[in-house]
Amino acid sequence: MNYYAITTKFSLFTLHFSPKFITFAPMNPQKKRLLGLTPTELKALVGSLGMPAFTAKQVAQWLYEKHVKSIDEMTNLSKRNRELLSAEYEVGTMEPIDCQRSKDGTIKYLFPVCCCDTAANETGFFVETVFIPDHDRATLCVSCQVGCKMNCLFCQTGKQGWQGNLTAADILNQIYALPEVDQLTNIVFMGQGEPMDNLDAVLRVTEIMTADWGWQWSPKRITVSSVGVRNKLKRFLDESPCHVAISMHSPLHEQRLQLMPAEKAMPLEETIALLKEYDFTHQRRCSFEYICFGGLNDTPLYGREIVRLLEGLECRVNLIRFHEIPNVDLPASDEKRMEALRDYLTAHGITTTIRASRGQDIFAACGLLSTAHQSHQTH
Ligand code: SF4
Numbered sequence: 355m356n357y358y359a360i361t362t363k364f365s366l367f368t369l370h371f372s373p374k375f376i377t378f379a380p381m382n383p384q385k386k387r388l389l390g391l392t393p394t395e396l397k398a399l400v401g402s403l404g405m406p407a408f409t410a411k412q413v414a415q416w417l418y419e420k421h422v423k424s425i426d427e428m429t430n431l432s433k434r435n436r437e438l439l440s441a442e443y444e445v446g447t448m449e450p451i452d453c454q455r456s457k458d459g460t461i462k463y464l465f466p467v468c469c470c471d472t473a474a475n476e477t478g479f480f481v482e483t484v485f486i487p488d489h490d491r492a493t494l495c496v497s498c499q500v501g502c503k504m505n506c507l508f509c510q511t512g513k514q515g516w517q518g519n520l521t522a523a524d525i526l527n528q529i530y531a532l533p534e535v536d537q538l539t540n541i542v543f544m545g546q547g548e549p550m551d552n553l554d555a556v557l558r559v560t561e562i563m564t565a566d567w568g569w570q571w572s573p574k575r576i577t578v579s580s581v582g583v584r585n586k587l588k589r590f591l592d593e594s595p596c597h598v599a600i601s602m603h604s605p606l607h608e609q610r611l612q613l614m615p616a617e618k619a620m621p622l623e624e625t626i627a628l629l630k631e632y633d634f635t636h637q638r639r640c641s642f643e644y645i646c647f648g649g650l651n652d653t654p655l656y657g658r659e660i661v662r663l664l665e666g667l668e669c670r671v672n673l674i675r676f677h678e679i680p681n682v683d684l685p686a687s688d689e690k691r692m693e694a695l696r697d698y699l700t701a702h703g704i705t706t707t708i709r710a711s712r713g714q715d716i717f718a719a720c721g722l723l724s725t726a727h728q729s730h731q732t733h
Pocket of ligand 1: 502503504505506509510511512513545546547548581
């Protein structure tokens with residue numbers, strides 16, 4: 355749900371933005387990654403290597419509390435156990451290979467990823483991750499797939515098609531290896547890909563981020579977006595306490611179908627009916643993302659339809675500016691229309707904000723992220 359990032363305009367290995375990231379040190383392909391493993395899995399792992407069970411807890415602490423990048427740093431493990439572990443495993447972090455800095459402070463990183471399944475058994479993939487500092491908040495927008503299958507009309511990631519699912523380690527690495535990791539206050543799954551289409555990995559990451567044995571973040575700091583995917587969205591709502599953000603973009607079935615083919619598999623009415631079965635009146639929040647297209651979905655008719663659809667659901671709406679992309683004939687809305695829609699929804703009891711565009715000068719604003727070029731230039 356690529357609302358923060360927009361098409362990458364730099365080419366890989368033309369690394370003129372930040373010499374710091376010129377070196378790309380890929381993981382050792384002979385070794386497996388510890389990153390992303392749960393305590394249960396770590397326990398089985400250390401057991402298979404003949405180590406005592408409590409070693410699993412120590413390793414989990416080094417990974418998820420102390421954020422070490424090498425097994426050598428796990429100093430309360432004996433030298434022999436570190437060597438045993440290192441023979442087959444490594445922490446598995448990968449540094450970003452490039453970054454672009456916006457004049458507004460937004461930073462877009464390019465991360466290498468391994469992927470667990472890919473469209474054509476290919477390797478050499480990358481995703482973009484956007485760091486957005488804003489007064490007392492610092493949000494990270496992470497990606498969960500290379501490309502996307504959902505093919506939303508307004509989205510450059512959709513144009514890229516789907517190339518692969520990120521592993522939990524790939525997703526976690528975008529946080530772990532972020533230079534600004536200590537500043538983070540929030541994480542949104544709104545980069546490349548549909549989170550429900552890679553749900554096992556997404557749930558594993560949200561668990562690691564919020565578990566007592568993990569990063570111990572409050573679920574209130576994490577928002578996972580979705581177009582609405584049958585069965586998967588329900589599973590997410592049942593299994594994760596994190597916030598959910600639904601991509602609405604139109605309250606009308608026919609128009610939403612044109613904008614978002616996913617409407618066919620799970621119509622918005624059905625998504626909202628499902629959401630109404632859950633409690634969003636306390637800790638957990640439900641929001642709707644709404645890109646405004648001038649004259650198309652920002653008139654009073656749409657305000658009325660949104661109010662009708664959302665009646666009885668505790669939620670908020672975020673209005674988003676559309677950033678035009680090549681070969682897509684959709685107009686951007688203007689400030690006046692967006693403010694009128696916001697005021698209408700607010701007057702009818704729906705908390706509505708207009709999201710500020712960030713990182714437009716580095717193509718990291720709301721809309722369109724694509725790493726198609728990078729992923730294939732590296733073969
Ligand atoms: S194609 Fe649609 S679902 Fe996929 S990343 Fe773009 S906006 Fe999100």
